Amino acid sequence: MTGKKGTINRYIQRQVRDVPFCGRRCLIEIELAQVWVSKNERRVERCEFVDKGSRFTQRFCHLVSGLCRHMSIQSVARHLGLRWETVKNIDKAYLHKTLPALDPSALTDLKYIGVDEVARAKGHDYMTVVYDMVKGHLIWVGTGRTAEVFSEFLRQLPKQTAAAIEAVAMDMGPSYQKAVKECLPQADIVFDRFHVMQNYSKTIQNQRRIEFRKANKAEKELMKGTHYLLLKNADKLDEKQSLKLQTLLDNNAHLNTLYVLKEQLQALWQASSYDDMMEQLESWCEIAEQSQML
Numbered sequence: 001m002t003g004k005k006g007t008i009n010r011y012i013q014r015q016v017r018d019v020p021f022c023g024r025r026c027l028i029e030i031e032l033a034q035v036w037v038s039k040n041e042r043r044v045e046r047c048e049f050v051d052k053g054s055r056f057t058q059r060f061c062h063l064v065s066g067l068c069r070h071m072s073i074q075s076v077a078r079h080l081g082l083r084w085e086t087v088k089n090i091d092k093a094y095l096h097k098t099l100p101a102l103d104p105s106a107l108t109d110l111k112y113i114g115v116d117e118v119a120r121a122k123g124h125d126y127m128t129v130v131y132d133m134v135k136g137h138l139i140w141v142g143t144g145r146t147a148e149v150f151s152e153f154l155r156q157l158p159k160q161t162a163a164a165i166e167a168v169a170m171d172m173g174p175s176y177q178k179a180v181k182e183c184l185p186q187a188d189i190v191f192d193r194f195h196v197m198q199n200y201s202k203t204i205q206n207q208r209r210i211e212f213r214k215a216n217k218a219e220k221e222l223m224k225g226t227h228y229l230l231l232k233n234a235d236k237l238d239e240k241q242s243l244k245l246q247t248l249l250d251n252n253a254h255l256n257t258l259y260v261l262k263e264q265l266q267a268l269w270q271a272s273s274y275d276d277m278m279e280q281l282e283s284w285c286e287i288a289e290q291s292q293m294l
Helices: 059-069 073-080 084-098 147-156 159-164 174-183 193-214 217-222 227-231 239-251 255-268 274-291
Strands: 007-021 022-037 042-043 110-122 124-132 136-144 167-170 187-190
Touching: 007 059, 059 073, 059 084, 059 147, 073 084, 073 110, 124 147, 136 147, 159 239, 167 174, 193 217, 193 255, 217 239, 227 239, 227 255, 239 255
Parallel strands: 110 167, 167 187
Antiparallel strands: 007 022, 022 042, 110 124, 124 136
């Protein structure tokens, strides 16, 4: 009430949901006083166990958020008879309320970090996420995916922590590379396997389109339904899919070359040491250049 005096105007009855009782849905009736403060100001009494504007008790929200740590949002919604959006909003609000804000200046012992962009919603609403690659922890989240956003995090790190970072894993976009070069000049930039293979997949997709355009009727029929077969890992294909893919590769030299190069590129990450991987990578680059396909 901020110290203002008022008189009770009326009592408002509300129904809020509480934790289940003996396996049954539990609703609580509460009565709150509406206080008349001035001509244009009326306020409703606070309830110590229900947040303002909420239709759920604090302990029910605690239950929902706790279940979300072990179950999907959809499973929690089905279990408690709630809408998917309701569970998501309860969990989000509870985490904002209970989790302390992360202070980048308190971070220490960082050696290898990763940075990536994630879509927060449909459209072009993105966030930058930073994680510790050694411990596997998410350590920072910022709105946007520009070099300035990532630089904001890096500049907040203690000088000793920043100087100890040896490598940063990322996609192949130029914005994060720019931030690392400016703020962590000593750190290596590492393109992670997922984004390297994703970029190579675009080469296969483009070549398949070229081959399809110049193919005759029989060849086009052979290529139908092979788009994802070319991109999938061989061990993920069933017998029928493997046979269909092999038939295509036997009849199309260009796609066969790119597919073999894809398999060899993936195998680089199975190398036993850095020197071994570098040797294999140099050989792969030499073969790729000789193929005149890349």
